[in-house]
Amino acid sequence: MKKIFYLLVLLTLPSFAQEIALVKYSGGGDWYANPTSLPNLIKYCNATINTQIKLKPAVVEPSSPDLFSYPFIHMTGHGNVVFSDSDIDNLKKYLLAGGFLHIDDNYGMDQYIRKEIKKIFPNNPLTEIPSSHLIFQKPNSFPNGLPKIHEHDGKRPQAFGIFVDSKLVLLYTYECDLGDGWEDAEVNNDPKEIRDKALKMGANIISYIFNN
Numbered sequence: 636m637k638k639i640f641y642l643l644v645l646l647t648l649p650s651f652a653q654e655i656a657l658v659k660y661s662g663g664g665d666w667y668a669n670p671t672s673l674p675n676l677i678k679y680c681n682a683t684i685n686t687q688i689k690l691k692p693a694v695v696e697p698s699s700p701d702l703f704s705y706p707f708i709h710m711t712g713h714g715n716v717v718f719s720d721s722d723i724d725n726l727k728k729y730l731l732a733g734g735f736l737h738i739d740d741n742y743g744m745d746q747y748i749r750k751e752i753k754k755i756f757p758n759n760p761l762t763e764i765p766s767s768h769l770i771f772q773k774p775n776s777f778p779n780g781l782p783k784i785h786e787h788d789g790k791r792p793q794a795f796g797i798f799v800d801s802k803l804v805l806l807y808t809y810e811c812d813l814g815d816g817w818e819d820a821e822v823n824n825d826p827k828e829i830r831d832k833a834l835k836m837g838a839n840i841i842s843y844i845f846n847n
Contacts, residue, residue, distance in 0.1 A: 653686055653845070656693040656705040658736075662717030668741050669711055672817035676837045679817075684774055684838050686845065697722035702729045707844050708736050711814045713743035718751045727755050730797075730804040735844045738807045739814045742787050752797065752807065761795040761807060770794075770803065770843045775835040782832045785812035785823070802847075806840065813837060 657673055659666050673692040680686045695701050695708060698721040702708065708729075710716075718726065730736060738748055752761060764770065766780035771794075781794040792811035796803045815823050816833020825833075 653688040654693060654705055655688055655707040655709065655841075656695040656702075658708050658710040659694050659696050660710060660712075660716050660722075661719065662715040662747065664712040664714035664716050664744065664747070665741075666710065666712050668713060669814040669818050671819045671822065672711070672814040673709060675819065676817045676834060676841070679834045680838050680841045684842050686841060688841075698725045700725075702726070702734070703732065706734060707841065708734065709814075710736065710738045710748075711741045711744075713741050714747070716744065716747045716751050718754060723751075723754050730755070731799060734804070736805045737840060738805070739812070740807070740809050741812060741814060742785075745809060748807070752805065756797050756799075756805075759797050759799065761797060764794040764796045764803070764806075768803075769847065770806070770839055773839065774842055775839055777836060777839070781808060781811050782836055783811060784816040784825070784829060784833045787812075803843070 655673065655677070657666070674690060677688045677690055677692065681688060692709075693701075693705065695705065697718060702725055726736070740748065749761065764780070766778060771777040771780055781792040783792045787810060790810040793809045795807040795809065797805035813833050813836060816825060816830050817837055820830060
């Protein structure tokens with residue numbers, strides 16, 4: 636109960652208290668992929684949507700009580716993901732208490748992460764998020780929904796979510812690679828318009844979390 640109360644208080648604190656974290660998961664997948672992505676997203680949000688997030692994101696394990704210190708946690712990678720029973724229990728409590736998890740498939744994660752999400756919310760199926768959802772509307776408009784940042788299999792980008800009482804608590808971005816678009820320009824040699832699109836969508840996610 637104390638952990639839940641702490642997270643709810645954290646979500647109502649003024650902007651100077653904001654901090655976000657990268658999830659260090661088990662299973663062998665490269666949880667540490669895209670090391671410059673979150674720092675660049677933080678800088679962009681602080682400059683454009685008036686957040687004051689600490690510039691260096693924290694690293695947190697799914698079973699850690701520290702999870703409740705962060706209103707937003709981010710996962711990425713290319714490979715296997717395995718959540719232990721304690722991971723599942725803690726993540727579920729965190730999300731039900733008002734936390735938010737964004738999982739960005741960096742290509743190769745999909746076959747593993749869907750099974751693990753199902754363990755957290757066995758009765759709440761992943762649902763494709765329509766382009767009319769608020770997360771695609773403010774502060775930047777994405778009338779067609781999730782933008783395409785990198786091509787892999789030629790599939791369309793999709794945003795899936797877990798909703799609890801009509802509230803989005805988990806966002807899974809697939810065939811998009813938002814995190815690659817947040818990385819330093821020289822990492823993927825993306826043109827500026829692609830990086831701008833990725834950062835604007837990231838700002839929408841952060842804005843949604845702190846304003847809803």
